[in-house]
Amino acid sequence: MNYDVIITGGGLGGLTAGAKLAREGKKILLLEQHSQPGGCATTFKRGVYTLEVGLHEMDGPSPGDMKNRIFSELEVTDNVQLLKIPEFYRFISSNVDITIPHDPVRAAELLRERFPGQEDGIDNYFGQILKPRRKGAGGTSLPEMSVGDWLDSIIDNEDLKLVLLGNLGYFSDDPYSLSMTYYNTAQRSYYSGGGASFIKGGSQMLSDHLARFIKTHGGEVLTGHIATGFVTENNAVKGVSFRNKGDRTKKELKAFAPDLVMNNAPGLFVSWLPEKYRARLTNELTGQKTGASLLTVYFGFNKNLAAIGNRHYSTFIYDDSVRRQSDIPENNQAGYDRRSFTFVDYGRIDSGLAPEGRSVGAVCCIDYLSDWENLPQKDYHRRKEETAELFINRIEKILPGFREAVDYCEVATAATVNRYTLNPGGAVYGFARLPSLPSIDPSVLPPNVHIASAWGKTGGGFSGAIYGGYLCAFNILRSPAGSRI
DSSP states (O other): OBOSEEEEOOBHHHHHHHHHHHHTTOOEEEEESSSSSBTTSOEEEETTEEEESSOSOEEOOOTTOHHHHHHHHTTHHHHSOEEEOSOSEEEEOSSOEEEEOSOHHHHHHHHHHHSTTOHHHHHHHHHHHHSOOOBOGGGOBOOOOBHHHHHHHHOOOHHHHHHHTTTGGGTOSOGGGSBHHHHHHHHHHHHSSSOEEEETTOTHHHHHHHHHHHHHTTOEEEETEEEEEEEEETTEEEEEEEEETTOTTOOOEEEEOSEEEEOSOHHHHGGGSOHHHHHHHHHHHTTOOBOOEEEEEEEEESSOGGGGTOOOSEEEEOOTTOOSGGGHHHHTTSOTTTSOEEEEEGGGTTOSSSOTTOEEEEEEEEEOGGGTTTOOHHHHHHHHHHHHHHHHHHHHHHSTTHHHHEEEEEEEOHHHHHHHHOOGGGOSSSBOOOTTOOOOOGGGSOTTEEEOSTTSTTOSHHHHHHHHHHHHHHHHHHSOGGGGO
C-alpha cells in the first residue's frame, strides 16, 4: 500500500494535519488504535447522555486567531457549531468567591475593586498577557521564568495570585515549573476577542468532521488499527507496519509513504527509529518531563442544575490547604477529599449533550498514573467508586441538592487516559512546558518523520494540537520532496 503521507494517531493534531494535506491533494492514510477518531477530543454515550471526554472550553476563535483560517480551509466553520461560554470561571477558595469574565477590561476592573492596593500588579498582569513585552530596558531580551516566579515579582497578595491561577490545570500542575511565555500565550487567547467556545454536541463533532474531510478528499482513516513500527531501509524510514486490533491472528500489514506524521508520544516511537536517529531522540527525551494527567468524574443529571441554584459554567474550587502558589503541587498529590478540582456544568449552554429537562457535567482534577497503577482490578474499581462519592459530597456542600440530581456517574483516571491514548503517564498535555526548555529539535528525527501532537512545539490543549497539525502539514507541503526521503 502506497501513500503520500501516513499519519499514526487520530488525535486533533493528526486529524488536522491529515485534513490539510488531503485538501492539497495528498493521498493520506491515518491509523488510529481506538474505535473512533479524536484522542481526547471525543465523546461517549451512556443512556440518554452524551459525555464529553476532554473539552471544557476552547479558547476563541477570536480575531487574528489562526484557528479561523484553519477552520475555514477545512470547512469546520460550516459544519461544526461553536457556542460561546458565558464567563471565564468562578473561583472559590477559603478566602475568595469571585467570577472572572472573559473580557479583560472588566476582569481587571473587578479584581482592582476586590483587591485594593494591588492595582499595579493587576495592570502588569493584563498588560503582559495582552501585549507581551519581549524586550526590556536597552533592548535586551527579557529572561524566561516560571509563571510562579513572575506572579511573585508583580503581586504580593497570595489570594489574588491564586485567583489568577484558577485555570492553571488547563496547562500544568505547578506554577513554578510552567513557562511564563507558554502560559501567557495560552491565557491571552482566553481573554482576547470574546472568550472561549464549546462545540455543540461535543468535541466528537469536530473529530468526526475532520475524519470525514480526509475521506471525502481521497484519504483513508482506519480506526481500530495500531502502528507497530517503522519500515526502514539503509537507515531511512520508508513506511510503517501496523495491524488490525480486531484480527486475532495479529497479521502484520505494511504501508509506504515519503512522509510520516507522528500523532503519538515520541517515547512510543523512539524504538522504531534507525539506530543513529534512535540515539539522538533518546538523548533529546532525557531533558523533557512528561506532563500531568487528569481525573474526570462524568455526570448525567435528571434536571438542569439551574433548578438547584447553579449559575456558573466552570467553577474552580481550591482546597483550604492551598494558601499560596507553592501549596499547589503538594495539593495535587493529596487525597481526592482535598485535591483542588474544577466542576463544569454543560447545562449552562445549549450543549446538545442531554435531552430536554436533563443535563450533564464533569468534575476534573490533576491526576497521576502512579495514583492508580498496580492496583488489582477489584481495588481499582472500588477506589473509583469511592472517589466519585468524595467529589459528590464536596460539591453538595457548595451546591445543595447536587446529590439528588445525579442520575449517572462514571470515573476516568490517569490509567483510563493511558489506555485510550497510549500517552505515557496518561499525560493529556504532552511534555510539561518548563521555562527555557525548548521542544524536541526536529533535526534529531529523519527528515521525513514529523511530529503533530501535544508533544510538539505548539503544546497541548485543543488549540495547541490543531496548530501543531496544521503547521506540520504546511511544512510538508512547502518542503521539496527530495529533501525528505
